[in-house]
Amino acid sequence: MAKRIVLDLDLCCGCRSCEAACRAAFKGEARIRHADLSGIAYLPLACKHCKEPLCVASCPVDAIKKDEESGLVIRSSFVCIGCKSCVFACPFGAIDAPLVRHVSQKCNLCRDREDGPRCVAACSSGALQFLSDDEIKQHEIGMRMVSKDAFFRRKA
Amino acid sequence: MKTIDPLYTAVNRVLCPFCSFGCEFGIVFNDFGIKGVEYIKEGNSEGRLCPRGSGAAFYLNHPRRLTMPLKNGKAVDWSKMVKELKKVVGRPKDAAITFDRNLTIEEYNLLVSFCREVGIENIASTYLEPERFLRGFFKEPFSTEEINNAKMIVVVGDLFNQTPMISKTLINWKLSNRRNRLIVIDSINTHTAVFANDFVKTKVGAEPILLLEFAQENSETVDISEFSSISKKKALEMSRSFKETESGIIIACLPFAHTYDSHLLTEALSRFSSFSGKKVVPFVEYMGFDGNQHFGSVMSSIKKRKIKYLINFGEIFPFYYPQIVKGLKGLNLYSTSTLKYDGYTAIPAALNLEKEGSIMTTFGRRNLTGNIKPASGAKTVAEIINSIQETSADERSLQAPAVKIDVKERIEKVVDKCRAARKKKNYLLIGEKIAFSFLGLFEKEMIRINPHDAKELGIKPNDRVSIKSKQGEVELRAKLTDDVGRGITSVPAEIPEVKGLFDFEIVNDIISFTPTEVEIWRKG
Numbered sequence: 211m212a213k214r215i216v217l218d219l220d221l222c223c224g225c226r227s228c229e230a231a232c233r234a235a236f237k238g239e240a241r242i243r244h245a246d247l248s249g250i251a252y253l254p255l256a257c258k259h260c261k262e263p264l265c266v267a268s269c270p271v272d273a274i275k276k277d278e279e280s281g282l283v284i285r286s287s288f289v290c291i292g293c294k295s296c297v298f299a300c301p302f303g304a305i306d307a308p309l310v311r312h313v314s315q316k317c318n319l320c321r322d323r324e325d326g327p328r329c330v331a332a333c334s335s336g337a338l339q340f341l342s343d344d345e346i347k348q349h350e351i352g353m354r355m356v357s358k359d360a361f362f363r364r365k366a
Numbered sequence: 367m368k369t370i371d372p373l374y375t376a377v378n379r380v381l382c383p384f385c386s387f388g389c390e391f392g393i394v395f396n397d398f399g400i401k402g403v404e405y406i407k408e409g410n411s412e413g414r415l416c417p418r419g420s421g422a423a424f425y426l427n428h429p430r431r432l433t434m435p436l437k438n439g440k441a442v443d444w445s446k447m448v449k450e451l452k453k454v455v456g457r458p459k460d461a462a463i464t465f466d467r468n469l470t471i472e473e474y475n476l477l478v479s480f481c482r483e484v485g486i487e488n489i490a491s492t493y494l495e496p497e498r499f500l501r502g503f504f505k506e507p508f509s510t511e512e513i514n515n516a517k518m519i520v521v522v523g524d525l526f527n528q529t530p531m532i533s534k535t536l537i538n539w540k541l542s543n544r545r546n547r548l549i550v551i552d553s554i555n556t557h558t559a560v561f562a563n564d565f566v567k568t569k570v571g572a573e574p575i576l577l578l579e580f581a582q583e584n585s586e587t588v589d590i591s592e593f594s595s596i597s598k599k600k601a602l603e604m605s606r607s608f609k610e611t612e613s614g615i616i617i618a619c620l621p622f623a624h625t626y627d628s629h630l631l632t633e634a635l636s637r638f639s640s641f642s643g644k645k646v647v648p649f650v651e652y653m654g655f656d657g658n659q660h661f662g663s664v665m666s667s668i669k670k671r672k673i674k675y676l677i678n679f680g681e682i683f684p685f686y687y688p689q690i691v692k693g694l695k696g697l698n699l700y701s702t703s704t705l706k707y708d709g710y711t712a713i714p715a716a717l718n719l720e721k722e723g724s725i726m727t728t729f730g731r732r733n734l735t736g737n738i739k740p741a742s743g744a745k746t747v748a749e750i751i752n753s754i755q756e757t758s759a760d761e762r763s764l765q766a767p768a769v770k771i772d773v774k775e776r777i778e779k780v781v782d783k784c785r786a787a788r789k790k791k792n793y794l795l796i797g798e799k800i801a802f803s804f805l806g807l808f809e810k811e812m813i814r815i816n817p818h819d820a821k822e823l824g825i826k827p828n829d830r831v832s833i834k835s836k837q838g839e840v841e842l843r844a845k846l847t848d849d850v851g852r853g854i855t856s857v858p859a860e861i862p863e864v865k866g867l868f869d870f871e872i873v874n875d876i877i878s879f880t881p882t883e884v885e886i887w888r889k890g
Contacts, residue, residue: 221537224557225530230417234424235402252557331405332415334530335537 212281213342215256215319215327216349221337224252228329228338235328241317242329243306254338256329257304257317259283265316268299274316285316377404378737381725383467383718384418386650387531388727391415393423393738400427410510410729416530422719426741430705432714433743439708444745447713448753451700454675455484455754462488462664462673465747466680467652468702468715470723470734473747474655475759477679480751482762488673489764490657490664492683494628494877501653503618503639503646507730510535512647518547518611520580522573522635523619524556527800529649537561547611549604551576553796554856555849558619564604567595569784570794570854570881571626575777577634580605581641588777593784605642614644621651621799625859625868625879629769630776653726658764662875668694678702679747684710688866689837690877702747715747716740769874783881792883793819795835795867797859811864813842814856815886820846823886830889833857835867835882841889855886 224246232240245253263283266274273289274296276282285296292312297305307314320327326340341349377392390409394401402423407413434441454461463486465477481489513519513535526533540548540561550562551573559565568576572593579590579601591597596604608614618635620628639646661683667673678684678701684691685707691699702715718725722736740746751757813831815823825831831844833855840863850856859865868879 220541221534223526223530223533223537223561225416225526225533227414227416227420227530230420231405231415234420325405325407328405328420331407331413332420334411334414334416334526335533336414 213319213326213340214259214281214346215317215330216339216341216346217254217256218337218339219253221335222252222254223335223337225334226254227332227334228254228256231328231332235320236315239315240306241315243304245303254329255302255304256327256338257283257319258302259317259319264299264301265296265305268295270295282319282321283316284318285314287313290314375401377406379406379735380422380719380737381732381734382415382419382422383652383725383734384422385416385529386653386726386728387411387529388725388729388732389415389419389531391419391422393426410727411531414531414534425704426717426719426738428705431741431744432703432706432712433741434714436706436708436712438711442711444743447711450711451677451750451754454677454698454700455486457675458485458487460673461486461675461677462490462667464490464492464657464661464664464676464678464680464683465655466491466493466678466682467654468680468682468704468718469655469747470718470721470725471731472723472759473679473721473751474763475761476748476751476757478762478764479760480755480757483757484755488659488664488667490659490661490766491654492661492678492680492687493652493654494661494879503635503648504653504728508647508728512615512645513539514542516613516615517545518549518608518614519617520549520551520608520614521558521562521617521619522551522577522631523621524552524558524798525617525619525649526558527556527798528619528621528651532649547607549608554798554851554854565595566604567851569593570796571780572784573626574630574634575780576601577631577638578773578777580608581634581637583637583641583773584777585774588781593781608644609642614642616642616644616646618646618648620648625795625797625881627776627780627878627880629771629874629876629878630773630780633771633773647728649728653728656764656766658766660766660769660875662872662877665690665694665872665877666875668697671696674698676700679715679750681705681715686862686865688862689868689870702750704744713750714741714744715750716744720744721746767875769876771874793853793855793886795833795882795884796854796856797865797868797879798856799860800858811842811858811861812845813886814845814847814850816850816852816854817846817848819852819855820844823888825886825888832887832889833867833884834886835884836869837867837882838863840864840867855884 228242229240232242243255271289274285290313294307297307305314330338330340376395379392382389389411392404392406394404400423405413435447540546547563549564550559551566553568553570575593578584590601635646675698681704699710701710703712720738720740724731724733825844827846829844833840857864869882870879
């Protein structure tokens with residue numbers, strides 16, 4: 211896998227620029243979702259492009275496939291029947307299935323953009339980063355806050 | 367950027383005019399028009415963009431974009447509209463001109479010259495924010511290095527909502543040294559507050575009381591623990607530490623949707639700044655211009671029927687202030703607008719994004735590129751003025767009368783309001799500017815209610831809720847969160863209908879929106 215989107219929880223300020231950028235690029239349907247731990251932290255949820263993706267295994271019509279070369283997990287909207295199997299299978303809750311078009315929304319790391327995903331480019335605080343596996347190992351992501359509770363920033 | 371055919375796709379670089387940060391980005395064009403935005407890794411924001419910037423393409427291509435002048439809801443020819451405007455300026459004693467942020471510096475100069483030439487004496491800014499007063503804090507442009515060099519920072523308001531682009535600098539500053547201390551003052555729990563070492567929660571609109579306590583200027587009768595989450599002793603410790611720290615900044619975040627006594631807050635900020643010897647850096651929507659009087663005095667003249675015609679060059683009034691317009695009977699209102707609105711004669715106008723010229727940002731004067739042509743049928747303010755009368759701009763500005771406020775009297779008013787709200791069962795409505803909720807483009811607006819209050823009212827998450835104030839009634843979906851305290855409800859006041867709910871008062875010719883008592887109930 212070349213690169214993946216990584217969240218540095220220490221930096222995320224909850225502005226939702228990532229989601230807005232994704233919505234703006236994909237006709238109002240965001241592929242990145244969010245969880246709001248009220249008053250504590252904010253978690254943008256992007257597809258992790260897993261090595262052994264459960265969404266691929268769960269898809270009854272093979273609409274989702276893993277590209278072994280690029281490592282991307284890609285969904286074809288032409289084949290998708292909107293059954294939501296992938297939505298339930300995804301352990302990270304990163305797939306959404308809006309009822310408007312009856313197909314699931316799936317991050318493709320903005321393959322149409324050479325400089326990487328738009329959510330990473332837009333991120334106002336630099337919390338979302340587009341890194342390779344080696345860079346992730348070197349990076350102290352989320353390690354600067356020393357806290358007993360990983361999500362509780364204020365006492366850090 | 368990867369393109370199918372470079373001949374048919376272009377990225378035009380622009381300067382974002384939606385707040386005073388001045389981010390740079392690209393607008394992507396293809397055969398069918400504007401396709402979206404592109405993130406260019408340059409400028410103050412290093413290519414990063416807040417939801418408003420990302421939504422710029424939506425805004426330019428808005429389905430309600432006005433393309434012809436509208437009178438009583440019907441399209442009118444541009445030449446007829448110009449004739450009508452010429453008639454209005456032919457009666458300068460009966461006419462007034464107002465304007466807001468949708469002007470470049472050059473257009474403002476042109477407007478001032480135009481008013482002098484045609485003899486219109488009533489000129490005012492409709493931008494009710496205190497940035498006109500806050501400009502005094504901006505004697506020299508701000509630099510993010512000032513944050514990096516600070517040891518202690520006091521933030522008033524939700525900075526990460528108002529100007530998300532500063533978040534990277536501020537969070538990295540806080541994480542760079544454990545001794546760096548961030549104090550956040552707000553009446554609700556915000557995303558900025560999450561990062562604070564000390565989050566001081568105040569009663570709604572009571573931020574000036576706390577700042578005056580920090581400046582050690584409160585009267586002894588005011589017990590700060592009644593209006594905030596800290597004791598007098600703690601306030602004294604914070605105040606002393608800030609004064610003694612070698613480098614500190616006070617960041618004032620003053621959003622468009624404010625519901626506090628803006629002038630009292632500005633005065634309290636000045637006094638805290640003088641006491642501590644530290645600089646105030648305001649993060650605002652736009653570095654506005656002055657008229658020769660305040661908007662409140664123009665409104666009074668309209669009520670007294672001294673002014674019968676009002677030409678507004680801007681998009682805020684009357685779009686965002688429906689409650690003020692309701693009281694202006696017999697007024698012939700002509701207003702430039704980007705979106706369709708039937709309540710007045712609407713003249714299609716270009717956005718600052720579509721103009722050439724310059725605007726003031728937090729980092730100084732910046733040039734607009736003029737890379738995008740105005741939308742079909744829309745004209746720039748300069749074009750509209752020149753079509754009424756050929757005018758050449760002078761570098762002359764206007765000065766509105768100085769405002770003197772009686773701090774003691776205004777503080778008493780805030781104190782009374784805080785105490786009265788506690789006795790009543792009604793809820794206090796406060797407005798928030800939520801960057802993500804930009805004109806409702808990305809998400810439906812929601813009212814935020816404390817879960818305990820919601821339980822008492824029988825409201826569940828996502829229920830439809832009616833909110834009724836003296837000014838009107840609006841229906842929103844409910845979001846239950848502990849971020850807002852009991853007895854408080856918060857709404858995204860960037861939505862015009864929602865902004866129309868707020869009470870307002872005119873003191874010293876200045877209009878202020880105030881925390882408003884509302885009734886809330888579950889719909890259906």
